[in-house]
Amino acid sequence: MKIVSLLRSLAPMMALVALFSCQNATTENTDATATESTEAVSKTVSHTTEDADMTGVKVGDTAPAFNLKNIDGDMYSFDNIKDANGNTPKGYVVTFTCNTCPYAVMYEDRLIDLHNTLSPMGYPVVAIQPNDPEIKEGDNFANMQQRAEEKGFPFLYLMDEGQTVYPQYGASRTPEIYLVDADLVVRYHGAIDDNAQDAEAVTINYVEKAVEAINNGQEPNPADVKAVGCSIKAKKI
Amino acid sequence: MRHLLSGLLGLTLFCTAACQSTETDQQQEGEASTPVTTVDTTPKQIMHLALTDTLPYPIVEDFDDLAPIFSRTDDKIYVINFWATWCAPCVEELPYFERLAEETNPEEVEIVMVSLDFRRDVRTKLWKFIKNRPFDLPVIALTDSKTNVWIDKVDPEWGGAIPITIVYHQDKRLFIAEQFANYEELATAVRSFQ
Numbered sequence: 006m007k008i009v010s011l012l013r014s015l016a017p018m019m020a021l022v023a024l025f026s027c028q029n030a031t032t033e034n035t036d037a038t039a040t041e042s043t044e045a046v047s048k049t050v051s052h053t054t055e056d057a058d059m060t061g062v063k064v065g066d067t068a069p070a071f072n073l074k075n076i077d078g079d080m081y082s083f084d085n086i087k088d089a090n091g092n093t094p095k096g097y098v099v100t101f102t103c104n105t106c107p108y109a110v111m112y113e114d115r116l117i118d119l120h121n122t123l124s125p126m127g128y129p130v131v132a133i134q135p136n137d138p139e140i141k142e143g144d145n146f147a148n149m150q151q152r153a154e155e156k157g158f159p160f161l162y163l164m165d166e167g168q169t170v171y172p173q174y175g176a177s178r179t180p181e182i183y184l185v186d187a188d189l190v191v192r193y194h195g196a197i198d199d200n201a202q203d204a205e206a207v208t209i210n211y212v213e214k215a216v217e218a219i220n221n222g223q224e225p226n227p228a229d230v231k232a233v234g235c236s237i238k239a240k241k242i
Numbered sequence: 243m244r245h246l247l248s249g250l251l252g253l254t255l256f257c258t259a260a261c262q263s264t265e266t267d268q269q270q271e272g273e274a275s276t277p278v279t280t281v282d283t284t285p286k287q288i289m290h291l292a293l294t295d296t297l298p299y300p301i302v303e304d305f306d307d308l309a310p311i312f313s314r315t316d317d318k319i320y321v322i323n324f325w326a327t328w329c330a331p332c333v334e335e336l337p338y339f340e341r342l343a344e345e346t347n348p349e350e351v352e353i354v355m356v357s358l359d360f361r362r363d364v365r366t367k368l369w370k371f372i373k374n375r376p377f378d379l380p381v382i383a384l385t386d387s388k389t390n391v392w393i394d395k396v397d398p399e400w401g402g403a404i405p406i407t408i409v410y411h412q413d414k415r416l417f418i419a420e421q422f423a424n425y426e427e428l429a430t431a432v433r434s435f436q
Contacts, residue, residue: 107328107360177401177402177403177419178401178402178403181401195390196389196390199387199388199390200387201387201389202360202361202362202387203361203387206387227390230390231389231390231393231394231400231401231402232389232390232393232402233358233389233393233402233403233404234402234403235329235403235404236329236331236403236404236405236420236421237403238331
């Protein structure tokens with residue numbers, strides 16, 4: 006209960022962060038109203054779904070900026086990430102993933118394939134590890150480096166130091182994808198494909214399909230696909 | 243009187259379970275061939291789902307077959323938890339549900355643990371895990387891979403991460419998208435329906 010209430014009370018703060026970072030035009034008045042209504046909801050027992058997505062970004066929103074340390078020690082942001090050809094990307098496959106979640110592990114090889122397919126087309130995978138390494142030691146920086154070396158990750162593997170980035174995106178699980186276009190607009194969100202447990206049985210690769218749609222000047226459809234995953238391990242307060 | 247009886251039954255079950263857990267592995271392996279005590283206590287179904295094979299829990303491949311457990315209209319409080327043996331925070335909070343089962347009357351509070359273990363594990367790893375728990379909670383294994391379809395049916399607010407818990411009584415409903423920090427949090431959530 007406490008956790009739910011805590012989340013609810015954090016929601017307006019996160020919403021504020023998102024609003025300030027993406028929509029400077031929003032007035033303070035609007036923010037204050039949003040805060041009050043969310044707090045009111047948090048006190049009721051039966052939660053309605055209207056308040057569900059107060060945090061994070063949706064398809065169509067601007068992707069929150071970040072500047073995070075890669076496993077090679079360098080800092081990366083949308084400003085200096087390149088695709089496989091060394092060019093400014095047409096988009097970014099921002100993927101919240103980690104070492105320790107069995108679902109994330111099941112997708113490691115597919116994420117490598119995805120990068121190898123999409124990065125030459127201008128859409129590199131940018132993996133971000135969001136878990137608190139104090140809760141999940143297996144996700145600390147040294148273990149990220151080790152896992153990346155073992156698997157030969159061809160993509161960036163960034164540490165969400167201080168867990169400041171994933172809440173702005175509203176990510177809740179690993180793995181979870183945000184496909185961001187060149188204008189930094191989120192165009193697709195959610196699952197990588199339609200069968201987590203069996204790569205052989207996959208019939209739709211949602212990310213590749215979304216990239217194809219963007220390249221054809223269309224809206225990805227579906228644009229948001231839910232999947233089971235591990236909850237992101239937030240620092241205990 | 244009915245409460246007392248079911249309380250006694252619960253106590254008996256608990257003792258049986260506690261005693262069984264101290265038995266050796268050898269005896270556990272022999273359990274299937276000597277079902278003298280388990281025949282009487284093992285339920286024939288979990289909620290509306292019949293047990294069709296040797297496992298003490300049903301394996302549901304289509305979410306629609308599970309869906310009725312979220313909309314019962316009788317007078318019970320239903321506590322439905324989504325978990326998996328691979329999910330560390332889920333396993334951490336299992337003792338709270340086990341304690342809830344001990345401290346509540348099953349005629350008033352019905353607990354169901356929906357496992358999202360991988361299809362390849364539901365007859366092996368999951369069964370082994372459950373066998374070694376001190377208290378038998380009703381489990382249903384859900385292996386429907388169309389997560390994009392059924393996650394929203396459970397709750398549109400749910401992003402797909404586990405654990406989550408739903409507590410409901412008729413039209414009143416609580417969706418808890420986080421691990422419980424302690425038993426009291428879970429007990430408070432259930433008590434708010436009493």
